[in-house]
Amino acid sequence: MKELKLKARVENIPQVTEFIDAQLEALDCPMKAQMQIDVAIDELFGNIAQYAYGGAEGEATVLFDFDAAERMASVTFVDGGAPFNPLAQDDPDVTLSAEERVAGGLGIYLVKKTMDGVEYRRENDENRLTIHKRI
Amino acid sequence: MKITKKQDGTQLTIALEGRLDTTTAPELEKELKDSLGGATELTLDFSKLDYISSAGLRVLLQAHKTMAGKGGMKVTNVNEIVGEVFDVTGFADILTIE
Numbered sequence: 001m002k003e004l005k006l007k008a009r010v011e012n013i014p015q016v017t018e019f020i021d022a023q024l025e026a027l028d029c030p031m032k033a034q035m036q037i038d039v040a041i042d043e044l045f046g047n048i049a050q051y052a053y054g055g056a057e058g059e060a061t062v063l064f065d066f067d068a069a070e071r072m073a074s075v076t077f078v079d080g081g082a083p084f085n086p087l088a089q090d091d092p093d094v095t096l097s098a099e100e101r102v103a104g105g106l107g108i109y110l111v112k113k114t115m116d117g118v119e120y121r122r123e124n125d126e127n128r129l130t131i132h133k134r135i
Numbered sequence: 136m137k138i139t140k141k142q143d144g145t146q147l148t149i150a151l152e153g154r155l156d157t158t159t160a161p162e163l164e165k166e167l168k169d170s171l172g173g174a175t176e177l178t179l180d181f182s183k184l185d186y187i188s189s190a191g192l193r194v195l196l197q198a199h200k201t202m203a204g205k206g207g208m209k210v211t212n213v214n215e216i217v218g219e220v221f222d223v224t225g226f227a228d229i230l231t232i233e
Contacts (some may be wrong), residue, residue, distance in 0.1 A: 032216060043189060106224050107219075
């Protein structure tokens with residue numbers, strides 16, 4: 001298990017991407033899966049940076065794990081903000097026209113569709129969101 | 136992300152290189168705000184775009200709406216990752232993709 005702890009700021013998203021990409025490259029992850037994971041990082045770490053602490057400054061931890069037998073990469077995002085389970089939201093209606101579209105919900109939906117699994121847990125007063133991707 | 140702009144009369148082409156995500160989407164938003172005034176047709180060239188996240192989709196939707204009343208907007212040279220994002224989110228039905 002590899003771990004990166006940093007301030008939950010939008011400017012730090014590239015640092016998270018770099019950290020995870022380094023792990024994935026060492027495992028010969030296919031480029032497509034790596035980019036799908038990078039998009040998921042932008043959505044999930046971006047959400048924490050923008051919303052978890054309600055405008056105040058907070059920290060986040062990103063954990064990387066790999067199950068060699070299953071070739072399953074897992075990334076967990078941990079924040080100490082208010083309880084929030086993004087998986088409990090309704091999926092957005094992706095059949096709406098440009099005029100009918102409302103902001104929000106697309107990011108987490110995209111993550112659910114491109115990853116092999118997504119889990120949320122509230123533990124020790126922290127939100128823990130884990131994505132799994134077979135590489 | 137690198138933004139390259141080419142204006143041919145009222146036809147504007149904007150080529151993106153890199154990643155269109157939470158950190159870079161505001162750069163494109165600003166560029167479009169500054170440039171769309173005189174344009175009747177907008178082409179977004181994605182041949183060197185690695186990927187797009189929902190933050191980028193929001194900017195594309197705005198631009199699409201701005202251009203809808205004029206000559207329209209099209210997106211060209213979309214790679215597999217970007218194409219998947221468009222398909223999953225239904226943007227493939229909203230945008231003109233060539």
